Amino acid sequence: MRSLPQTIACILMxxxxxxxxxxxxxSVRDLYLMLDLIILQMENHARRLxxxxxxxxx
Numbered sequence: 001m002r003s004l005p006q007t008i009a010c011i012l013m014x015x016x017x018x019x020x021x022x023x024x025x026x027s028v029r030d031l032y033l034m035l036d037l038i039i040l041q042m043e044n045h046a047r048r049l050x051x052x053x054x055x056x057x058x
Contacts (some may be wrong), residue, residue: 007031007032007035008022008031010035010038011031011034011035011038014034014038014041016034016037016038017034
């Protein structure tokens with residue numbers, strides 16, 4: 001069984017694009033821009049949790 005690179009898996013799990021879209025529509029640059037968006041979303045979520053007194057890892 002072939003495993004996916006972590007970068008592609010993050011995009012798929014973040015529902016930013018499908019595997020077919022990554023293979024046919026998007027460039028490597030697009031992939032990294034999507035990863036940046038996912039990281040920003042996660043950081044914003046962690047900040048919101050901290051602002052409410054909740055731990056981001058809880």
